Amino acid sequence: MVPVPHSDPGRRVDETTASMLEALFTQSPIGLHLLDTDLRVVRINTATPGMRGVPLDDLKGRPVRDVYNLVQGVDLEALLREVLDTGVPVVQRIVRARSNGDPPPERHFEITALRLENPRRSVLGVAVTAIDVTERERARTRTEVLDAVRRHVGRTLDPVVTGAELVPTVVPAFADIAIVEVVEAVIRGDDPPQAPPPASTPLMRTAFRSTRTRPPQAHPVGDVRRLPAPTPFTQALADLSPRVVALHPTAPWLSVDPPRAEAIHSSGAHSLLVVPLALRDAALGVVSLYRTGQSPPFDEGDRDLAVELATHTALCIDNARRYTREHTVAATVQRQLLPRSPETHASLDTAYLSVTGADPGVWYDTIALSSARTALVVGKVSGHGLNAAATMGQLRTAVRSLSAFDLSPDELLARLHYTAGQLAAERARLPLGDPLRRESLTADCVYAVHDPLTGTCAMAAAGPLVPLVVCPDRTVTVPGIPAGPRLGATEGAPFATVGVEVPHGSVLVFASDPLLTSYLAESSEPLSTAPDYHDRPLQDLCDALVYARPAGLGAGDAAVIVARTRAFPPDRFAAWPLDADPASVAVARRRTRGQLAAWDVDDETAFNTQLIVSELVTNAVRYGSAPFELRLIHDRTLTCEVRDAGSAAPHLRHAGTADEGGRGLFITAQLAQAWGTRYTPPGKTIWTEQALSPGTGPAESL
Numbered sequence: 001m002v003p004v005p006h007s008d009p010g011r012r013v014d015e016t017t018a019s020m021l022e023a024l025f026t027q028s029p030i031g032l033h034l035l036d037t038d039l040r041v042v043r044i045n046t047a048t049p050g051m052r053g054v055p056l057d058d059l060k061g062r063p064v065r066d067v068y069n070l071v072q073g074v075d076l077e078a079l080l081r082e083v084l085d086t087g088v089p090v091v092q093r094i095v096r097a098r099s100n101g102d103p104p105p106e107r108h109f110e111i112t113a114l115r116l117e118n119p120r121r122s123v124l125g126v127a128v129t130a131i132d133v134t135e136r137e138r139a140r141t142r143t144e145v146l147d148a149v150r151r152h153v154g155r156t157l158d159p160v161v162t163g164a165e166l167v168p169t170v171v172p173a174f175a176d177i178a179i180v181e182v183v184e185a186v187i188r189g190d191d192p193p194q195a196p197p198p199a200s201t202p203l204m205r206t207a208f209r210s211t212r213t214r215p216p217q218a219h220p221v222g223d224v225r226r227l228p229a230p231t232p233f234t235q236a237l238a239d240l241s242p243r244v245v246a247l248h249p250t251a252p253w254l255s256v257d258p259p260r261a262e263a264i265h266s267s268g269a270h271s272l273l274v275v276p277l278a279l280r281d282a283a284l285g286v287v288s289l290y291r292t293g294q295s296p297p298f299d300e301g302d303r304d305l306a307v308e309l310a311t312h313t314a315l316c317i318d319n320a321r322r323y324t325r326e327h328t329v330a331a332t333v334q335r336q337l338l339p340r341s342p343e344t345h346a347s348l349d350t351a352y353l354s355v356t357g358a359d360p361g362v363w364y365d366t367i368a369l370s371s372a373r374t375a376l377v378v379g380k381v382s383g384h385g386l387n388a389a390a391t392m393g394q395l396r397t398a399v400r401s402l403s404a405f406d407l408s409p410d411e412l413l414a415r416l417h418y419t420a421g422q423l424a425a426e427r428a429r430l431p432l433g434d435p436l437r438r439e440s441l442t443a444d445c446v447y448a449v450h451d452p453l454t455g456t457c458a459m460a461a462a463g464p465l466v467p468l469v470v471c472p473d474r475t476v477t478v479p480g481i482p483a484g485p486r487l488g489a490t491e492g493a494p495f496a497t498v499g500v501e502v503p504h505g506s507v508l509v510f511a512s513d514p515l516l517t518s519y520l521a522e523s524s525e526p527l528s529t530a531p532d533y534h535d536r537p538l539q540d541l542c543d544a545l546v547y548a549r550p551a552g553l554g555a556g557d558a559a560v561i562v563a564r565t566r567a568f569p570p571d572r573f574a575a576w577p578l579d580a581d582p583a584s585v586a587v588a589r590r591r592t593r594g595q596l597a598a599w600d601v602d603d604e605t606a607f608n609t610q611l612i613v614s615e616l617v618t619n620a621v622r623y624g625s626a627p628f629e630l631r632l633i634h635d636r637t638l639t640c641e642v643r644d645a646g647s648a649a650p651h652l653r654h655a656g657t658a659d660e661g662g663r664g665l666f667i668t669a670q671l672a673q674a675w676g677t678r679y680t681p682p683g684k685t686i687w688t689e690q691a692l693s694p695g696t697g698p699a700e701s702l
Contacts, residue, residue, distance in 0.1 A: 030045070030129055030130070030131055031044075031045050031109070031128075031129060031130030031131070031132075032044070032045040032127070032128075032129060033045070033064075033127070033128040033129075033130065034116075034125060034126075034127055034128075035064055035080065035125050035126045035127075035128065036124070036125040037084060037123055037124070037125055038063075039063060039064045039065075039077060039080055039081065039084075039126070040061055040062060040063055040064070041059050041060055041061060041062050041063075041064065041067055042060070042125060043060070044059050044060075044067070063077075064076065064077060064080065065077050076095060076111075079093070079113065080113055080126050080128070083113045083114070083115050083126055084115060084123060084125075084126060087115045089112065089113060089114045089115070090111065090112065090113040091112050092110050092111075092112060093110070093111050093112075093113075094108055094109070094110055094111075094133070094137065095108075095109050095111055096108055096109075097109060106294065106295070106296055107132055107134045108132070108133050108134045108136075108137040108138075109130040109131065109132055109133065110130070110131045110133045111128055111129065111130045111131075112128070112129045113126055113127070113128045114126065114127045114128075138301065139301070141173060141174070142174070142301065142302075142305045144173065145169060145170060145173050145174045145305065145309070146305060146308055146309065148169040148173070149166065149169045149170070149309050149312055149313070150312060152165050152168075152169055153165045153166050153169065153312060153313055153316055154312070154313075154315075154316030154319070154320075156320070157319065157320045157323040157324070158320055158324075159182055159186055159187050159206070159317045159320040159321055159324065160182070160187060160204075160206045161320075162206075162313060162316045162317050162320055163180030163182060163206035163207035163285075163313070163317075164180075164206065164207045166178070166180055166207060166287070166309070166313050167179075167180060167207045167208065167209035168209060170289065170309065171209040171210065171211060172211045174289070174302070174305070175273070175289035175290060175291055176210065176211045176212075176267075176269070176290055176291050176292040176293070176295055177208075177209070177210045177211070177215065177267060177269060177288075177289070177290035177291075177292065178207070178208070178209050178210075178287070178288070178289055178290075179205065179207070179208050179287070179288040179289075180205070180206050180207040180208075180277075180285065180286075180287055180313075181203040181204065181205050181206065181227075181233075181285050181286050181287075181288070182203060182204055182206050182277065182284060182285035182317060183197065183201060183202075183203055183204075183283060183284055183285055184201075184202045184203060184204050184224055185201075186284050186285065186317065186318075186321050187204055187206075187321075187324075188324070188328075189321055189322075189323075189324035189325030189326075189327075189328050190321075190325070191282070192279070192282040192283055192284045192318075192321070193282065193283055194281055194282050194283070195237065195238060195239065195240050195276075195278065195281055195282065195283045196237065196238035196239070196283070197237055197238075197283045199226065199229060199234075200226055201226060201283075202224050202225060202226050203224070203225070203226070203227060203285060203286070204222065204223070204224045205219055205220070205221050205222065205223050205224075206221065206222075206285075207221060208221050210267070211292075212267070215267060216262070216263040216266035216267055217263055218257070218259040218260040218262070218263040219259065227257075227286075228256045228257040229256065230253060230256065231253045231256055231257055231260075232245050232253065232272065232274045233274055233286050233288065236274045236275065236276045236286055237276055237283045237286055240276045240278040240281065240283065241276070242273065242274060242275040242276070242303050242306055242307055242310075243272075243273070243274045243275075244271070244272070244273050244297075244298045244299070244300075244302070244303055245271070245272040245273075245274065246270070246271060246272075246297065247264055247269055247270050247271060247272055247290075249265065264290070267290065267292055268292045268293055269290040269291065269292045270291065270292065270293075270297065271290065271291040271295075271296075271297035271298045272288065272289070272290055272298075273288075273289040273290075273298040273302060273303060273306050274286060274287075274288055274289075275287050275289070275303075275306040275307055275309070275310040276310065277310055277313060277314040277317060278310075278311075278314055279314045279315060279318050284314050284317050284318065284321075285314075285317070287306070287309070287310050287313065289306060326385050326386065327360075327385070329386060330360035330384075330385050330386045330388070330389045331360055333360065333386060333389040333390070333393070334360040334363075334389045334392065337363070337389065337392065337393040337396060338363055338364065338365075338396075339352070339364075339365060339366070343366050343367075343368055343374075345366070345368060345372075345374050345636075346372060346452075346566070346568065346569070346572070346635050346636065347372060347374070347450070347452030347565065347566050347567070347568045348366075348374045348450055348452070348563050348564070348565060348566065349538055349563065349564045349566065350366050350374075350376070350538070350561060350562070350563045350564075351538035351539050351541070351542050351561070351562045351563075352364055352542075352559070352560070352561060353542040353545065353546070353559070353560035353561075353562065354558070354559055354560070359380070359384070359388075359558075359559075360384070360385065360386070360388050360389035360392065361380055361381035361382065361383060361384065361388030361389065361391070361392050361443075362378075362379070362380045362381075362392070362512045362558065362559035363377070363378070363379050363380075363381075363392045363395070363396050363512075363559060364377065364378050364379075364510070364512070364559045364560070364561050365377040365378075365396060365399065365400070366561065366563075367399075367400060367403045368636065369403060369406070369449065370406060370639060370674070370676060370678065370687045370689060371451070371453070371631075371633055371639055371641060371678075371685075371687060372451075372452055372453060372568060372573075372633050372635040372639070373449055373450060373451045373452070374449070374450045374563075375403050375447065375448065375449050375450075376447075376448045376449075376450065376467075376508065376510055376561055376563060377396075377399055377445065377446070377447050377448075377510075378445070378446055378465065378510040378511065378512050378559055378560070378561055379392070379395060379396075379399075379443055379444060379445035379446070379465075379487075379512060380443060380444050380445075380465075380512040380513070380559070381395065381441075381442075381443045382439070382440060382441065382442045382443065383439050383441070387436055387439065391423065391441060391443070392443075394419075394423060395416065395419070395420065395443055395445070395487070398416055398419045399412070399416060399445075399447070402415055402416060404676070405676070406676050406677065406678035406679075408449075408458065408460075408497050408679075409447045409448065409449060409458050409459055409460035409495075409497045410460040410484075410494070410495040410496055410497040411495075412447055412460075413445065413447055413460050413461075413462050413484060413487075413495045414494070414495050416445065416447075416462070416487055417462065417484075417485065417487050417488070417495070420441065420442070420443055420487035420488035421488055421490075423441055423488070424440070424441040424442075424488045427439070427441050440488075441488045442486045442487060442488040442489055443462070443463070443486065443487040443488060444461075444462060444463030444464065444465045444486055444487070444512065445461070445462045445463065445465065445487055446459065446460070446461045446462070446465040446466065446467060446481075446510055447459070447460055447461075448460075448467060448508070448510070450502065450508070450563070450565065452565065452566070452567070452568040453568055453573060453633075455501060455502060455503060455504070455565075456499050456500065456501060456502065457469075457499070457500045457502045457508065458497050458498070458499050458500075459479060459481050459497065459498050459499075459500060460481065460484065460495050460496060460497045460498070461481045461482075461483055461484060461495075462484045462485060462486055462487045462495065463483060463484070463485075463486040463487070464483055464514040465510075465511070465512065465514060465517070466478055466479060466481050466483075466514070466517060467479065467508055467509060467510045467511075467517075468508070468509040468517060468520055468521055469500055469502060469506060469507075469508060470506060470507040470508075470509070471503065471506050472503055472504070472505040472506060476520070476521060478517075478521050479498055479500045480498065481496070481498045482495075482496045482498075484496065502565050503565070504565060504566060504567040505564070505565065505566075506564070506565045507541070507562065507563065507564050507565075508561075508562070508563045508564075508565070509545075509560065509561070509562055509563075510560065510561040510563075511558050511559070511560045512558050512559040512560070513558035516549070516558050516560070519549070520545070538562050538563075538564060541562055542560065542562055545560065545562075568635075572599075572633065572634040572635065573631070573632070573633055573634070574591075574595050574631065574632045575629060575630065575631040575632075576588070576591055576629070576630050576631075577627060577628065577629050578617065578620075578621075578628040578629060578630055579628070580621060580626045580628065581621065582618075582621060584617060584621060584628065585614055585617045585618050585621070588613050588614070588617045588630050589610050589613055589614055589617075591630070592609055592610055592613045592630075592632065592640075593606065593610055595632055596609060596632075599634050601634075601638065601692070601693075602693045605638065605690055605691075605692065605693065608671040608672075608690065609638065609640060609690060611667065611668075611671060612640050612668050612671055612672060612688050612690075613630065613640055613642075615665065615667060615668045616640065616642040616668065616686050616688070617630065617642055619642075619665070619686070620642045620643075620644045620646075620686070623646065623648060624644030624645070624646035624648075624683075625644055625645040625646040625683065626644065626645060627643075627644070627645060628642070628643065628644050629641075629642070629643040629644075630642055630643075631643070634692075636692075637673070637689040637690060637691060637692060638689070638690045638691075638692055639687055639688070639689050640672075640687065640688045640690075641685050641686070641687045642685070642686050642687075643680075643682075643683065643684070643685045644683050644684065645682055645683035646683055646684065647679075647683060647684065668688060671688075671690070672688035672689055672690050673689055673690060673691055674688070674689040675687065675688040675689070
């Protein structure tokens with residue numbers, strides 16, 4: 001037999017290893033690089049995408065820094081030197097480099113570097129593998145940009161701010177320049193136009209951002225103008241489709257918009273991605289993204305991402321638009337429901353203030369009461385939008401209606417509390433699908449009555465609202481008013497009235513936000529340190545309150561009334577005690593005639609007043625209890641008051657044809673424009689009011 005020669009296993013292994021290395025260096029898509037201890041190229045795989053077409057002889061022996069056009073950010077040579085020195089490998093490090101091309105495209109490579117040693121542990125160099133992960137990194141970047149947009153865009157309900165929230169999330173992560181332009185009607189809260197929008201549709205530039213320190217802009221942020229046509233921007237708004245546009249200096253559409261063409265040329269932009277802000281076939285605006293310099297041009301993947309970004313932004317802008325419209329309508333309703341200007345009172349100067357004007361549920365009011373008194377009201381309804389404004393209007397109307405009955409503050413709030421409870425019960429009976437059913441109906445309110453004749457102010461509060469009293473010596477005090485239950489709440493302590501002395505020149509501050517009241521009480525500087533405090537216009541004081549309010553206070557929207565008390569003119573008020581004798585009727589009539597003559601009241605009004613006094617005094621002496629008092633007040637109207645200690649109140653009735661009496665109060669009601677009964681701890685007061693002819697009011701004599 002002929003012996004079969006045995007092959008050398010070691011030789012076969014060397015041949016296989018050599019063949020594998022040769023295949024890796026000539027055919028593998030993975031970049032293989034052998035570097036010596038001076039980090040010069042020994043061998044390199046020219047089959048990788050980044051090295052195709054580059055002769056090996058041109059690379060061998062060259063330093064690694066000359067072979068790769070690295071993007072600033074990673075010092076590859078220092079990294080590899082550290083591997084040589086320490087032997088610690090670098091694994092899966094991402095570096096950016098520019099490949100061959102015009103312009104050279106930027107690529108992402110994942111490199112791993114290992115130190116090479118011979119069996120004697122001598123260092124031979126470094127082996128580097130590089131895998132092109134450009135698409136993976138682009139996908140990751142796109143995902144991060146989309147996540148950032150979803151986190152940061154739409155945090156406010158302001159269509160202008162929404163655009164300002166978008167541009168920082170895409171520059172520089174996705175684009176070098178970002179511009180947001182929104183249809184002006186959308187900014188106002190109106191419905192956006194259906195695509196294609198009219199050529200005259202104006203847009204506002206709401207946001208601009210660039211990677212450059214002083215970037216050129218065609219128009220400043222806030223500028224409103226229509227877009228020249230035809231351009232990629234108007235075309236995108238017309239068909240609501242995104243566009244990737246290569247920016248060539250000779251593009252014909254650039255001549256249509258010279259300012260924008262100049263800005264594009266100055267910025268060095270070479271790629272434009274225009275994406276419309278669209279929702280339900282309506283055009284809300286347009287987003288323009290640019291890439292400049294050596295940034296890669298936009299591709300199809302970038303366009304898909306931009307569509308997602310624009311869709312989210314458009315939804316946020318539309319939500320903000322709807323909120324703006326609802327707020328505009330609610331604010332309009334609120335303006336119609338609230339007094340336009342404070343009523344004029346002889347003994348009280350008042351001014352209204354809205355801290356931000358964004359809460360339609362707050363209200364304020366001043367109500368002229370009988371006997372020269374004035375009611376001051378501030379309140380706040382829970383909820384927001386039109387529902388809060390409507391409820392506010394209902395409660396304000398109820399307060400005005402109840403105030404006509406001369407109720408004490410605690411009794412008025414008790415009845416208002418009942419009214420709010422009825423409104424809450426009606427809301428609870430709404431259909432199950434009505435979202436308003438799930439909103440509770442509660443309100444805070446403070447009601448005060450200022451009496452200039454006694455120099456006091458009676459107050460009661462529903463909820464945590466309390467007023468501030470600034471005395472003439474500039475000391476600020478908070479009246480100790482027990483907090484009653486919130487209007488509409490099911491539980492709570494009874495309401496209580498507290499009387500406070502308010503000397504001439506005192507200032508009362510009523511706010512619908514307790515945080516603002518607490519701040520003003522603790523830091524009384526805007527109230528007590530103003531120069532010329534006694535004569536300072538109240539509107540200036542209101543402005544001082546706004547300027548002094550710290551940004552981090554945390555107080556919400558607030559309605560404020562600022563009122564300064566004035567002494568009632570002593571020559572416009574007269575009072576006389578009366579005896580419990582029918583003869584007091586003639587005495588009262590005589591004194592009334594003399595006082596009206598001194599006030600120069602016309603004859604007709606004087607005659608009617610004497611009849612009224614006769615009837616009121618007769619009823620008091622006949623049916624009331626001593627002591628008796630007659631008072632005349634010459635204010636915006638002529639007021640007659642008769643006081644007694646009895647608790648029984650008269651009521652109006654119509655006497656029969658054969659009756660000899662019973663017509664006194666009926667006659668009084670016919671002669672007076674208003675009359676009523678006011679109960680006080682000593683008893684009651686019957687009062688009437690008559691209109692004064694022009695030229696006899698207090699304003700001319702003050």
